[in-house]
Amino acid sequence: MESPFDNIVNCCGCGACASACTHKAISLIANAQGFVYPVIDKDKCIDCGLCRKVCGYGKTELLHREKQTCYGGIDCSIEKSQSSSGGIANVISQWIIKNGGVVYGCALENSEELLVPRHIRVQEEKDLRKLQGSKYVQSDIGETYIQAKKDLKNGLLVLFTGTPCQIAGLYSYLRHSYDNLFTIDVICHGVPSKQLFQDSVKKFEKENRGKVKSLLFRDKSNFPALNQKIIYNQKIIYNQKIIYNQKINVRYYTDSTYYTCFLRGDIYRDCCYSCPYAKQQRVGDISLGDFWGIEKTNPEEIRQNGGPIDPKQGVSCVLVNSDQGELLLEKVKNNLYLFNSDIESISLNNHQLNHPSNKPSCRGHILQQYEKHGYDGFLYAVHNAYKWPDRIAKTKRFIKRLLCIK
Known part of the structure; x- marks a missing residue:
């Protein structure tokens, strides 16, 4: 082989x-x-x-060159609470399905007692919930490219969502343009491996003596959004709030080593650090991400200043990159609150619109130890790499909590 x-x-x-x-x-x-x-x-x-x-990786001809328009926005319905940011993708997905189409996207599903990140085909509105929320792990495409091609040839509206490289892979695989195809790429930092993610879940299960049923990386019942919600054995575990047996324990997201390493950029795939799609010119018809820093760039939109947006509930940035994307947004804009923005404001705190993630010097050692000694070796390597920075950060958080109590 x-x-x-x-x-x-x-x-x-x-x-x-x-x-x-x-x-x-x-x-x-x-x-x-x-x-x-x-x-x-x-x-x-x-x-x-x-x-x-058909390998589309790095092909510059797949990038859209039409005039790009930029917005910030939210879905004002209750469905937004299930989304990581403003719920824009869910509104678009609902329109596609209501008009007889299908949606492809990443779901985190239970399979053979494992949480499996994989792309699935959704044809009913009730199943769109499976696609909501961020998944900080690489998704298996499986046969969804093949399924999407069949749907397109049968004349169905198709919305395909994924990382920019997955959208590029779809375009290159199809080798033909379709008027009934719409794509959304997410502003991506990078992807860890499914195996490492599943090993982190197994470690959690062993320590808590329960089987994980579902996991939300960014549950919005506790703000800020960088928290993690895990459901196992009828118990709900938050990265910030843990509820079990009528007890509540509060902790910060850094208590999840996998999650912390994702945010630091320690465990991404090799190519993520030289990603050809980490730029303002995009491959999807629409690009979606978090509108970080809206308090500074668009303070008039914030609820406390008289606007309609509560940043605690998440705000999306929306980059419309093609005529096809403009057509799609036009279909759903009456169900959204949108405000005009520009790529400079959005890219200010979305660095992946300017350059790929930086590769930490400790990445090689961390993954080598995981390769040799499994997840315990991974934990040991991370602990040694960040021992003193973590101690300083935890001390600062402890002092802040004491000050809040007083």
Whole structure:
């Protein structure tokens, strides 16, 4: 078995090559760190070269070059509370399904007693809840590219959401433009491996003697939004608030080592640190993310200043990158509150619109220890790398809590 590509470091793991191979000669296999890469079965391969042709990674021609318009916005309905930011994607998804279409996106589902991040096909409005919320882990595309192509050929409206490299993979796999296709890319920091994520969940289950049923990285019942909600054995665990047996315990998100390492950028896929899509020119028809810093850039929109937006409930930034994206937003804008913005204001606190995430010097050692010694080795390496910074941060938080009590 061998790779279809000379430089495997530039593989984003989208799976377009495997989807395109009609002989099923390509499989996505996880390496020791859990990152999946395409591998060719030479017994099945006919050397047609299609896998290399459909690889969309880094192709600049896939980036939209139409005039870009920028907004901030929210969905004013209650559904927004299930979303990580302003709920824009959910409103668009509802319109697609109400008009007979289908939506593809990442869900975190239970499968064989594991939480599995994977793309799914949604055709009923009630199932859109599965796609809401951030998933800070790489999603398995599976056969959703293949399914989406069938839906497009059958004339259905199709909305495909994902990371920019996943959207690029879809376009390159299709090799044809469709008027009934709409895409949304998320402003992405980078993706850890599914294996590392699942090992972190197993560690939690062992320590708490319960089976995890669901996990929300950013539950908005406790602000700020960087908290984590885990449901296991009828108990609800928040990164900031833990409720169990009528007791409440409050802690900060840094108590989750996996989550902390994600936010620091310690555990992303290799190519994420040189991502060709971490720029203002985008690959999706619409790009969505958090509108960080709205208090400074658009203070008049804040509720305390007389505006309609409560930043505690999340605000989306909306980049419309194509004529197709403009058409889609026009269909749903009456269900949204939108205000005009610009790419400078949005990119001010969304650094992935300016450059890829920086690779920490400790990343290699952390993942090497995970590769050699499993999740305990990962924890040990992280602890040593951040021992003193973590102690200082925890001391500062403790002092702040004391001051609040007094």
